[in-house]
Amino acid sequence: MSDSDSQRDHASIFSVAEIESAVGAIEIPGGAAAMREAMSRRHFNALRMHRSAADLDFETKPVDWYSLGCKATATDVRPSRTLAYAGGDFYLQDSGSLLALAAAGCDTDELAGQRVCDLCAAPGGKASALLEAIGDDGFLLANEPIRSRIAPLKYNLARTGSDRYAISSLDPDRLADKVGSEFDLVLVDAPCSGQALVSRGKQNPAAMTDKQVQHSASRQNRILDAAVRLLKPGGRLVYSTCTFAVDENEAQMQRLVDADWGTPASVTNLSDYQSASGCYRLWPHLHDCAGAFAASMQLADSFPTRTAKLSRKKSRNETRVSEKQLPKDWKQWYRESASKPLNYHIDGSVLFGFAADAPAWVESVAVAGPELAYRTGQTWKPSHEAAMRKGNAAMALQTHEVDEASARNFMAGSTISCPDRGWRIAQHQDRPLGWIKSDGRVGKNHLPGSARW
Known part of the structure; x- marks a missing residue:
């Protein structure tokens, strides 16, 4: 039908x-x-x-x-x-x-x-x-x-x-x-x-x-x-x-x-x-x-206000970490911080970076936020969510500009040519598309399945 x-x-x-x-x-x-x-x-x-x-x-x-x-x-x-x-x-x-x-x-x-x-x-x-x-x-x-x-x-x-x-x-x-x-x-x-x-x-x-x-x-x-x-x-x-x-x-x-x-x-x-x-x-x-x-x-201006209850209960696996405790490959992916400082949290296998000037109650209620990296086994990888950062929120160190044909191939899940080694963001006309990891010849596609065409 x-x-x-x-x-x-x-x-x-x-x-x-x-x-x-x-x-x-x-x-x-x-x-x-x-x-x-x-x-x-x-x-x-x-x-x-x-x-x-x-x-x-x-x-x-x-x-x-x-x-x-x-x-x-x-x-x-x-x-x-x-x-x-x-x-x-x-x-x-x-x-x-x-x-x-x-x-x-x-x-x-x-x-x-x-x-x-x-x-x-x-x-x-x-x-x-x-x-x-x-x-x-x-x-x-x-x-x-x-x-x-x-x-x-x-x-x-x-x-x-x-x-x-x-x-x-x-x-x-x-x-x-x-x-x-x-x-x-x-x-x-x-x-x-x-x-x-x-x-x-x-x-x-x-x-x-x-x-x-x-x-x-x-x-x-x-x-x-x-x-x-x-x-x-x-x-x-x-x-x-x-x-x-x-x-x-x-x-x-x-x-x-x-x-x-x-x-x-x-x-x-x-x-x-x-x-x-x-x-x-x-x-x-x-x-x-x-x-x-x-x-x-x-x-109404006269409506009674209520004060936040700021008891901090971490999830079982959540830990706030300093920049020194970030994954060892961190500096290959990102600048040390965005334009505004971040508070880093690891919850299980995911690393989040909340704005340091976020309200005090964020840590007591958040179950997720701006994701920076995730772990598979013992290996940390940069997150697709961080690849999409723009403007003042952008953190990635390296990008790789691609033409329209390569961009379409990338969105379909294919590898693309890249002469530079390491992790970098494939982008088209300054639009971020997602991560590749290149061996100096071919950029392996790390676009998540939900984002592919």
Whole structure:
């Protein structure tokens, strides 16, 4: 069965009446029948451009609600098989998911230098945008409660080229207890009934049932209550879902406002999509995307703060190490430190380098972060995540510039010619692609399987 057939089958499960009932007390612009038909169509992913990205070599059209978003105009273009994508110039995601990033101001400079948290961060589409937006002086905590989802989150954060982050894996309530009121902005992309996922063929009939909506809403209540506790007084909460039900969307924000915890924070650039004060919607039949909801609220200045509980409990295998204790081949791979000093930690077979000016609570909650090296048996090797570092975060000593043909061969997993010996980063037009280890003739490919074409 093709993807389009699967999408039609999923959308045809629901009647117009079922869709109207599931959405709830809000008028569907253009009607539920048009919405139902649009949910059976494929919506191509958008490109969320990195701020330092080079010009693309294919034509695009803009995403109206996000200035760093665009879509390929030709349907036969495969952005994920371009060297620009391999080098981290853009991230692929449904254009609806960019609504929350617009609400957070990720396509402006307003997050530069701020301390932000993505509370439900995997697979990293929104977290990586936040990381790019905070720049060289901000800090991101990407929290993913489900441990099995951390691997793609790590990979996508590394693609940004930044080292200004840590990854935690805690229930939101427990994270709020441990960290306290620390953040200028918290983004909650909440688990939901997933009604918008129907248009991607990824959801079952329960998505439209009241039982599923109420179950999701109850879960969201708890997550949002924890998110508020993580904010500094006057901080900002951005909330998003991939569902249409009012009970999971506008009603959630109204609950917080009614509790006098904050006030809606309007986003001027999103006024065309407003559904309630501080709330915004995209519809599959109007905006060529799966659909999305996002809202912005400013926490009351009088909201009580909570102090971090900084008890330091190391994992069984974790050790902070000095530069003198780093792997013996370290100086063949990296400068001694990036532009800002690092705190080095070995956790089992992985070496992380956290920014030395990271918040004090990072060491008590982090399960991962900017990876520098990993060990197989007794041998340490430089990590692919470190190869992707850019700008002030770059650490690699040696690079090897390759032409387009060699770059494509490298991304496919092949060896490439290299006249210099040792470890170095293959790069194309100054975009890092990954590590090679050369014997002076051939560079052995150390690109991880997940990054290969």
